[in-house]
Amino acid sequence: MTLTNIAPTAELQALDAAHHMHPFTANAALGAKGARIITRASGVRLTDSDGAELIDGMAGLWCVNIGYGREELAEAAARQMRELPYYNTFFQTSHVPALTLAARLAELAPGDLNHVFFAGSGSEANDTNIRMVRQYWALKGQPERRTIIARRNGYHGSTMGGGSLGGMAAMHAQGGLPIPGIVHIDQPYWWGEGGDMTPEAFGLARARQLEEKILELGVENVAAFIAEPVQGAGGVIIPPDSYWPEIQRIVDKYGILLIADEVITGFGRLGHWFGSQSYDIRPHIMTIAKGLSSGYQPIGGSIVCDEVAHTIAQDEFNHGYTYSGHPVAAAVALENLRIMEEEGIVARVQSETAPYLAKAWASLADHPLVGEAVSRGMMASLALTPDKASRARFASDPGTVGFVAREYSFGNNLVMRHVGDRLIIAPPLVITPDDIDALISRARKTLDQTH
Ligand code: PLP
Numbered sequence: 228m229t230l231t232n233i234a235p236t237a238e239l240q241a242l243d244a245a246h247h248m249h250p251f252t253a254n255a256a257l258g259a260k261g262a263r264i265i266t267r268a269s270g271v272r273l274t275d276s277d278g279a280e281l282i283d284g285m286a287g288l289w290c291v292n293i294g295y296g297r298e299e300l301a302e303a304a305a306r307q308m309r310e311l312p313y314y315n316t317f318f319q320t321s322h323v324p325a326l327t328l329a330a331r332l333a334e335l336a337p338g339d340l341n342h343v344f345f346a347g348s349g350s351e352a353n354d355t356n357i358r359m360v361r362q363y364w365a366l367k368g369q370p371e372r373r374t375i376i377a378r379r380n381g382y383h384g385s386t387m388g389g390g391s392l393g394g395m396a397a398m399h400a401q402g403g404l405p406i407p408g409i410v411h412i413d414q415p416y417w418w419g420e421g422g423d424m425t426p427e428a429f430g431l432a433r434a435r436q437l438e439e440k441i442l443e444l445g446v447e448n449v450a451a452f453i454a455e456p457v458q459g460a461g462g463v464i465i466p467p468d469s470y471w472p473e474i475q476r477i478v479d480k481y482g483i484l485l486i487a488d489e490v491i492t493g494f495g496r497l498g499h500w501f502g503s504q505s506y507d508i509r510p511h512i513m514t515i516a517k518g519l520s521s522g523y524q525p526i527g528g529s530i531v532c533d534e535v536a537h538t539i540a541q542d543e544f545n546h547g548y549t550y551s552g553h554p555v556a557a558a559v560a561l562e563n564l565r566i567m568e569e570e571g572i573v574a575r576v577q578s579e580t581a582p583y584l585a586k587a588w589a590s591l592a593d594h595p596l597v598g599e600a601v602s603r604g605m606m607a608s609l610a611l612t613p614d615k616a617s618r619a620r621f622a623s624d625p626g627t628v629g630f631v632a633r634e635y636s637f638g639n640n641l642v643m644r645h646v647g648d649r650l651i652i653a654p655p656l657v658i659t660p661d662d663i664d665a666l667i668s669r670a671r672k673t674l675d676q677t678h
Pocket of ligand 1: 288
């Protein structure tokens with residue numbers, strides 16, 4: 228008997244509000260409102276403690292790529308727990324799930340990204356990246372190359388390192404972020420910040436801020452640039468086509484390391500195994516998590532190129548996590564990747580699901596509140612605006628007409644997410660055309676109810 232079966236929702240909510248501190252939440256508000264309590268899920272649908280069924284337009288937190296309720300993953304976890312529930316990978320030990328997963332990721336990743344350092348999450352992996360790129364340059368005899376350039380409104384996690392790489396003002400306002408040695412340039416957000424420029428000119432201008440920042444800091448002080456191929460948590464900001472080629476040119480010209488944070492864009496979300504392939508960029512390191520296990524187990528990591536990995540290998544890298552390469556998480560990730568490959572999920576996203584979503588999502592652009600309706604692969608967003616023609620922004624004060632907070636929206640039994648004045652989705656990759664149609668009609672209803 229589970230608590231869900233014996234306690235009514237109000238009791239569960241009271242317990243939750245009394246004892247459970249939620250991430251990215253004003254917990255005091257939960258006492259009055261009560262958290263939505265999710266009890267089960269199957270495919271792309273969630274069930275809550277009142278029995279309501281919702282379409283999960285966010286794949287959890289951008290992670291349940293193969294959908295909920297896949298028995299094979301439960302079996303893989305149970306099998307691995309029976310055989311070897313835990314062992315570490317420190318101090319010259321290894322185990323089959325971790326080494327097999329590393330080899331599989333080396334096969335899937337482009338170019339010479341052939342080496343994997345495991346972590347428990349995307350945040351931890353980005354902390355690894357900070358230390359790894361600095362250690363790389365130290366071993367190259369250039370220890371002063373420590374500064375990492377990142378972007379405002381980028382998201383790279385919530386640890387001291389990940390939160391510092393991220394450019395979220397609300398996070399930097401609390402707890403001493405960012406740590407030293409991390410600087411930010413502007414994001415390529417044309418709709419919100421592009422003014423009178425064409426998207427192409429704006430994309431170039433924003434990319435060139437990287438060059439300006441490198442010259443300002445002195446290239447001899449710059450270790451790396453980190454960015455998400457498409458910003459997710461920042462509001463599904465899709466860069467103009469001119470942006471990434473220019474970034475690649477600058478990275479190549481100055482010889483700094485490029486870290487692609489693929490925590491959201493990895494594992495099929497943009498119609499390729501990795502978002503970097505979709506933009507034809509050549510990172511030295513890719514951060515992975517989320518879709519690696521479809522969220523069934525916590526696991527993250529860094530996929531690292533030959534040059535960096537071989538250099539790091541010259542000395543002991545004094546870094547690692549108890550759960551680096553956790554055998555159960557690795558076994559589940561392997562099974563997840565097997566299913567994705569066997570079912571051709573990435574190819575189907577590219578040829579069928581993403582084009583269908585793109586067309587359906589774009590149909591929302593005629594709504595009076597919608598300034599742009601854009602998507603790339605299985606990530607999509609709307610800019611909400613009081614005036615389409617001038618691309619006016621809603622004020623970000625609670626109580627303002629059209630104000631939307633950073634929270635989930637559950638209206639009409641559809642989970643979407645608000646980020647400032649953007650409304651975003653990133654559904655499981657296995658969503659069907661019928662469910663996309665249902666998602667779009669519920670999203671339209673929610674927009675109609677927004678005033
Ligand atoms: N990087 C990106 C691009 C993310 O979207 C996230 C999480 O949303 C992270 C890193 C952090 O991952 P985690 O929450 O697993 O620490």
